[in-house]
Amino acid sequence: xxxxxxxxxxxxxxxxxxxxxxxxxxxxxxxxxxxxxxxxxxxxxxxxxxxxxxxxxxxxxxxxxx
Numbered sequence: 001x002x003x004x005x006x007x008x009x010x011x012x013x014x015x016x017x018x019x020x021x022x023x024x025x026x027x028x029x030x031x032x033x034x035x036x037x038x039x040x041x042x043x044x045x046x047x048x049x050x051x052x053x054x055x056x057x058x059x060x061x062x063x064x065x066x
Contacts, residue, residue, distance in 0.1 A: 001052040006035065009056065016040035017052070 001009075003019065010017035018040050019033040035055045036045035047058035 001056075003052075006037070006052040006056070010037050013059075015046070015059075017055075020045070020048070 003017070006017040015037055016039060017035070017037050020036050022032050022034055024032075032050075034048050034050065035052050036048050037055050037059050038044050038046035046062060047055045049055040049058060
């Protein structure tokens with residue numbers, strides 16, 4: 001799933017999708033992008049993962065198990 005597809009899918013649920021950059025500290029510092037789905041305006045992710053598919057899977061379980 002592309003970022004645009006994730007944003008469109010999140011918008012249908014009244015949510016946002018964005019990538020949060022995480023940089024590890026140390027000698028081998030490297031950055032990774034975590035896919036987030038939730039409320040971007042207040043930086044409150046409901047689900048985070050390394051892939052969009054897994055983030056939406058977590059979100060679906062959260063919504064339907066409540």
